[in-house]
Amino acid sequence: MKKEACDRDRIRKQIVETAKVLRPLVSDIAVSLYEHPETGLNEYFAADKLVGILEENGFQVERGLAGLPTSFFARKGTGKPAIAFMAEYDALPAIGHGCGHNLMAACAVAAGIACSSVIPAGSLSDGGPSWIVLGTPAEETVGGKVIMSEQGVFDDIDAAFIAHPGQRDSVGGGVAWASHPIEITFHGRSAHAGGNPQGGINALDACVQAYIAIRNLRHSLRDDVRIAGIITHGGDAQNIIPDKAVMRFTLRCTDWRYLEDVIIPRVKRCAEGAALANGTTVEFRHHENLFRDTLEHPVLKELARKNFEYIGHELNQETGGGGGVTDVGNVTWVTPSIQIGFRIGDARGHSTDMADATVTDQGIDATVDAASVLSLCAVDLLLEPELLAEAKEYLRKKVQG
Ligand SMILES: [Zn+2]
Structure with a gap:
């Protein structure tokens, strides 16, 4: 040897x-x-x-x-x-x-x-x-x-x-997998839900619209994607038009670049579209870091x-x-x-x-x-x-x- x-x-x-x-x-x-x-x-x-x-x-x-x-x-x-x-x-x-x-x-x-x-x-x-x-x-x-x-x-x-x-x-x-959770907050205007609904801007409505749009994204994304979310705040009382609604999504993919370049921009567009439709404003925050695959x-x-x-x-x-x-x-x-x-x-x-x-x-x-x-x-x-x-x-x- x-x-x-x-x-x-x-x-x-x-x-x-x-x-x-x-x-x-x-x-x-x-x-x-x-x-x-x-x-x-x-x-x-x-x-x-x-x-x-x-x-x-x-x-x-x-x-x-x-x-x-x-x-x-x-x-x-x-x-x-x-x-x-x-x-x-x-x-x-x-x-x-x-x-x-x-x-x-x-x-x-x-x-x-x-x-x-x-x-x-x-x-x-x-x-x-x-x-x-x-x-x-x-x-x-x-x-x-x-x-x-x-x-x-x-x-x-x-x-x-x-x-x-x-x-x-x-x-x-x-x-x-890669993961990059996101928190999405809608801001509207409160008003009496019975007496003056036309005076409010319903943040929860935008949130629900966006939630559905985001969940439906999976039909036009790659298979190796997970989109799961919850609404964490949807208002304070049912007789008040909610001026604020918040949801959190966990977004996962086997490829961090696809997550960053494709999935997250599309999620944001869904939320921006819903906000535009009913007059709320929307803000985004990554409440957890990007974990790469x-x-x-x-x-x-x-x-x-x-x-x-x-x-x-x-x-x-x-x-x-x-x-x-x-x-x-x-x-x-x-x-x-x-x-x-x-x-x-x-x-x-x-x-x-x-x-x-x-x-x-x-x-x-x-x-x-x-x-x-x-x-x-x-x-x-x-x-x-x-x-x-x-x-x-x-x-x-x-x-x-
Ligand atoms: Zn461990």
């Missing part, structure tokens, strides 16, 4: 061994966060815990990036390439870690420590690599990664990895598949699915990145069963394995720089459209 191949084999074995040694740490993170669940942007306990562990392991940590106090950027080394593992650690109201983000935090920290101990920062001939563990808060609410990627946090990162627990191992099948990165997907097999996990046939949304999508348009899925049992996502499954032996073992897979992928990119170059070129072309 050539020396290079032999080294590579040794490095890969070391990664898996090191991840196994980190099992108690993985368990400690998983259990502590499970016992202290915090919702988006309140994850102070989790951020403190993770930062403490990373500092003890030699990472330099900057906190509060992009105006998000519970975010952090933990780094070892300054050379290139810079490879990041993304941690999430927000919980859900009432059901705690029912989405298993405590395991995502444990996985990212374990991968960062494993990689940096097997291939130390700065040990490559050109001064690389640097290892990064990125604390990305509030995935379930505002989408920390959306804000962080908009503010350039990922600009210097050459590849980013993340692993989400669930019912199956996967390498990104059933990818997330997840761009699949074939190079990373193939590496992940190979590395799941390397540690003895067989991947099932990918099922389609979709319609879900994640802030990882925005990252996939900025740097080569992948979210793998790892099986912790049969519990459904967003349930107390799922939260409980995260602290079982099976849940912890699966997290250790996921950390191995992500670490092996990262190491592959270092040992085969042409793969990283290919992944970057692929992204460049996709961004150009």
Whole structure:
């Protein structure tokens, strides 16, 4: 065997061994966060815990990036390439870690420590690599990664990895859709509905007309579109002509450009048309950020598949699915990145069963394995720089459209 191949084999074995040694740490993170669940942007306990562990392991940590106090950027080394593992650690109201983000935090920290101990920062001939563990808060609410990627946090990162627990191992099948919710407000004029209806301008009438027009848009749009809405304010009393009506729509599509360039302008035209017809005025507000669809990165997907097999996990046939949304999508348009899925049992996502499954032996073992897979992928990119170059070129072309 050539020396290079032999080294590579040794490095890969070391990664898996090191991840196994980190099992108690993985368990400690998983259990502590499970016992202290915090919702988006309140994850102070989790951020403190993770930062403490990373500092003890030699990472330099900057906190509060992009105006998000519970975010952090933990780094070892300054050379290139810079490879990041993304941690999430927000919980859900009432059901705690029912989405298993405590395991995502444990996985990212374990991968960062494993990689940096097997291939130390700065040990490559050109001064690389640097290892990064990125604390990305509030995935379930505002989408920390959306804000962080908009503010350039990922600009210097050459590849980013993340692993989400669930019912199956996967390498990104059933990818997330783009979503850009919109709030539409109509302003009219109030008047006595019985005595002086002609003196009013009915904002609710415009709202209802617009609601119907917007829902009917689906007949002339692509199939991969979801338009769902509710009227959140329709007046104050039935004997007053409503001077204000408000509705909220969630607009989703598998393609963020189609969402921005076609769907949203047409939704606005429906509302403007209804407003024009009855003399109200209309205003629009995006009450949530644009979450982009997840761009699949074939190079990373193939590496992940190979590395799941390397540690003895067989991947099932990918099922389609979709319609879900994640802030990882925005990252996939900025740097080569992948979210793998790892099986912790049969519990459904967003349930107390799922939260409980995260602290079982099976849940912890699966997290250790996921950390191995992500670490092996990262190491592959270092040992085969042409793969990283290919992944970057692929992204460049996709961004150009
Ligand atoms: Zn989740």
